[in-house]
Amino acid sequence: MTLATVTPSILVVEDEPAIQELLAVNLKHAGFLVARAASAEDAWAAIGTVLPDLVVLDWMLPGQSGVALARKIRAEERTRELPIIMLTARVHEEDKVQGLEAGADDYVTKPFSPKELIARVRAVLRRRAPHLAGEAVEIDDLTLNPATHRVVAGGQPLDLGPTEFRLLFFFMTHAERVYTRAQLLDEVWGDHVFIEERTVDVHIRRLRAALESSGHHERVETVRGTGYRFRGA
Incomplete structure (x- = not known):
């Protein structure tokens, strides 16, 4: 995590263009800096270049899954504290448990309310990175x-x-x-x-x-x- 800026940066990892755009627009409107990736491989390359403050990670991605990427993030010393919100259409309890066990801090199911997602992002930042929550x-x-x-x-x-x-x-x-x-x-x-x-x-x-x-x-x-x-x- 970095304080190089007090504006939190969010990496959106989502392969569906319409959903990626929806996420990016709403996060930017809420005051976050947003980077995008359409695959786990692209996301890992982006994280290797600049460490974001939080990752919104889709479960189903082409190639490596979001769950596999979450495990990879948690396995590396540099990234293991990086907050992750898993985004998925899976609604069963066992799927939620699997996502959380992979290292996700929170779990949002599709279809989702952008306002709810923003609230979840702020809550995770407040809990995991209080210096980025924007509060005095x-x-x-x-x-x-x-x-x-x-x-x-x-x-x-x-x-x-x-x-x-x-x-x-x-x-x-x-x-x-x-x-x-x-x-x-x-x-x-x-x-x-x-x-x-x-x-x-x-x-x-x-x-x-x-x-x-x-x-x-x-x-x-x-x-x-x-x-x-x-x-x-």
Whole structure:
């Protein structure tokens, strides 16, 4: 998962052009970035290039099935946390169980309501990737709103650059966990961006400077020999 943008990206894997178009149009209208694939093979190639934030995956695809692709996604370290919503005409309980056991986070049957699908997408993102749900996050009197791109501490707005904003967003939604510089590069800059790990240190210093007036700079802790942690309590 990446915070290279706070607009969630959805990969739609659907071989029926009319349904693919319906999905893409409605997801775009709901504010998501959308990529498309008509087969499991094309989808895997797309995922290999840019990791999306969620996959809407049709069960029946030409060649490799959606279930097989879901299992492949779950088997790889880079993609195993990627949220998946399975889309299918199968309505029997055993089919639903099979899809969920393959790694799907949710299961939507055809025909479906676009509004219901959007609600399911938001619910899965809220559960699996809260930093992409578009909701404000708060720790004490520090509030970050991804929709308005504003940060407020003690009632006073803070001026953060775009990278520091994404870094703080990630920290606030993943508080108390230690992350290496390499992990922060993958999560905040994107896993296909090649930047020196020490670049993280520069932006950590800028973030601390921006938070210093409110006293929240002390939350950004250096863990010697490992990386950084954001103190939530």
